[in-house]
Amino acid sequence: MSGLVALSSWLAVGSLAAAGGTVALVAYLWRHLGKPGAGWFVATLVAQALFCLLAGLSLTVADPGSRLVLEALTWAALTWVGPLFLAFALKYTGRSGLLDGWTVVPVAALASLVVATAPANDVVLRNFRVDPTGPAATVSYALEPWGLFAVAFGTGTAGVAVALLLDTVLSYGPLYRREAAAVALSTVTPTVGVTMWVFDLGPDPSLAFVAVMFVPHVLLDAYAFVGSGMFETNPTTRRAADRTAIDDIGTPVLVVDPDARVVDYNAAADPLLESGRDGTTLLGTPVSELVDLDADPVADGGAADGAVAGGTDPAASAGDPGAADELVTVRSGGRRREFLVSRSTLTDPKGATVGTTLVFQDVTRERRREQRLDVLNRVLRHNLRNKMTAVAGNAELIADRSDDDRLVDSADIIEGSARELIDIGEKARAFEQCRRDGPRYRSTPVAEVLSGAVADYRGAAASVDVTVDDDATAATDPQLLRLVVANLVENAVDHVDDPTVSVTATVDAGELRVTVADDGPGIPEAELAPLDAGTETQLNHATGIGLWVVQWSVDALGGTVSFDSDDGTTVTVRLPDGPGGLDGTGSGSLNGTGSGGLDGTDSGPASDDPDT
Structure with a gap:
């Protein structure tokens, strides 16, 4: 008690x-x-x-x-x-x-x-x-x-x-x-x-x-x-976020069950997957009625209104190895759009597969730019080069056969301009080939590549010195490295009378550092401004393509480039000793996804209609 x-x-x-x-x-x-x-x-x-x-x-x-x-x-x-x-x-x-x-x-x-x-x-x-x-x-x-x-x-x-x-x-x-x-x-x-x-x-x-x-x-x-x-x-x-993530994003998303029927989708999928369907919902619809992910790509203009075609785009499969995105073409409402479709598997807590999420990334504008660039590159590679070669040859012939000094001077000007255009085309063609192949990393003898890059310019300069350890090697793409150094040396040789150019390189702490310096007046700010802005406009543009090729190549290798024009010009390029930028989609890249590329696009707003 x-x-x-x-x-x-x-x-x-x-x-x-x-x-x-x-x-x-x-x-x-x-x-x-x-x-x-x-x-x-x-x-x-x-x-x-x-x-x-x-x-x-x-x-x-x-x-x-x-x-x-x-x-x-x-x-x-x-x-x-x-x-x-x-x-x-x-x-x-x-x-x-x-x-x-x-x-x-x-x-x-x-x-x-x-x-x-x-x-x-x-x-x-x-x-x-x-x-x-x-x-x-x-x-x-x-x-x-x-x-x-x-x-x-x-x-x-x-x-x-x-x-x-x-x-x-x-x-x-x-x-x-x-x-x-x-x-x-x-x-x-x-x-x-x-x-x-x-x-x-x-x-x-x-x-x-x-x-x-x-x-x-x-x-x-x-x-x-x-x-x-x-x-x-x-x-x-x-x-x-779990509740609204799919609904709020502007990218079309479909969720399908193991029988490939749509069990969920977001609002962005509605205009994408009209395909002439009646009703207001896609729930329960077999995905095969909406998107053919296994068919071959349909050529431009080959799909009827409302039809959907697709196929794997190997070049676009830069994501997960073995999980390549597929390219599908959709015609709906009179418009033709192209999407990369990526898949991710849905599993329950026990690990069993319960469905698949399909995410559609609209690449219509990128594909249009690729097509335009292909045409422009073809023009540079064939039409412009052949025509300019003919112009330069005839101008040289006129200068050789004429006794009129003024006519000879005019012919020399014509020939010089034609040679410059041919050189621009060659630079663009060389980088485009490297871009299409992608950076190919290998153990590269730095001294050999740099000596080859400056070989064509030694006669035009008072001095072109290359300083690098003979046994220095770096894991990089030798072709892109050669393009970078050659264009920087050419820039000094072409714009400086009797220049002294020094090229030095060091490999240390996982980084390849290349410095190209000259004793000229320095690169004008107007030439560097477009590179800093990442785009060109009618009032703000470079006079050539060489510095753009340098920027694009460095971006493709995942590096950085800096310019110092206080006392002459010193350009410092830093590249990772190994893969550091495999996509090459830096500012102004030739694949059309950046600003200031060869298609001449600026940073202004683009039309919403992909066919414009």
Whole structure:
């Protein structure tokens, strides 16, 4: 009996301690109001604190009438804890929708009202009596249907909240795991207390341990919110991203099941996959009716309106090896568009394949640019070169056979201009060949490549010195390296009278560094401005193509180039000793995906119509 007396004394102390700890936690969390779920959780703690406080105070009241009123108010406060905790879990985990906090509030209000008026009704409890255990005024009674409903509603909503938090623990990884797990575990001890009270478990049916069981609950909550900062980050952001990521992006996305039927798609897929279909949804449609991913590519103009054709584009498969993108052509609404389709497999938690995600990347404009560049390169390689060769030859013939000095001068000018155009075409052709082949990395003797690059210019310069260790090697593309050095040396030779040019190279710490310096007046700012801007305009453009070839080649190798024109010109090229830029899509690249390429495009907005 003495043990029960001591235990009853600790019930009051523990209840008041739980109330005090909860109030302190409310004070700490008050600054987080406005963050997802914070308001609902603070409300939960207020109801919890009120319950614990009333539970502790009621143990000091022995008058049956007064004690019945306090007991009713105590359990009315507890009735709010579960629903408010569920409202917090819904908001915190980003699941507020049809079921949210305000959905359960009316039910909680009704249940708490009925419980609070228990002294005036007979639907909540019966056989109420005060059974003092030592110094504490403990009570005993039996629950009626409304009382059982209030208990079931409170514990049931709390159980759903715990399930939502556990789902967060399992779904969102370590970012929220400790905090959500602590909050979920904090409900265990109050649940044990309620169970003991409802089923008359424990040393004495009159001893209600529920309020005392909130002490470990408060400690676990304090760990989650004070020690780990649960409201500093929350899973609402990630859940919102999971829900809207596909819908909000402008890239068409299809999700298909193992039978290749569409089970989900985003709004961007609607105009892409019209194909003359009736209705407003693609759900359940076999993907083969929309996109033929296995057929051969259809030639331009060969697909009827609404038809879809496709085929693998080996050149476009720069992604995952073995997971090459496929090129598909879609004609819809009178427009022809081309897309690269990438696949990713969807698996369940056990690793079984449950479907596939198809992502469509619109490459229509890039393909158009490729076509234009192909035509322009052909013009440079054949038409322009052949015609300019004929012009230069005839101008030279006129100069040789004419006695008129003015005519000879004019012929020399014509021949010089023609040779310059031929040289531009040759530079473009050389880089285009390297671009099409892609950077081919191999162990390259740096001294040999640099000596070959400057060989054609030694006679035109007062001095062209190459300084590099004879045994220096670097993993790079020798053709692109030769293009870079040759164009830089040619730039110095062509624009400086009797120049002295020095070419030095070092290989150190995984980097090949090449410096080309001359004693001329320096490269004009107008020549470098387009390179810095990454594009050319009618008012801001270079006079030749040599510096662009340097920039494109360095970009293709994943390196950098810098110019110093304060005292002569010093150009420093840094290249990684190994693959560093395999795509060659740097500023002004010849593949048409950058600015300032040979197609003459500038940085202005392009038409939305790919056929313009």
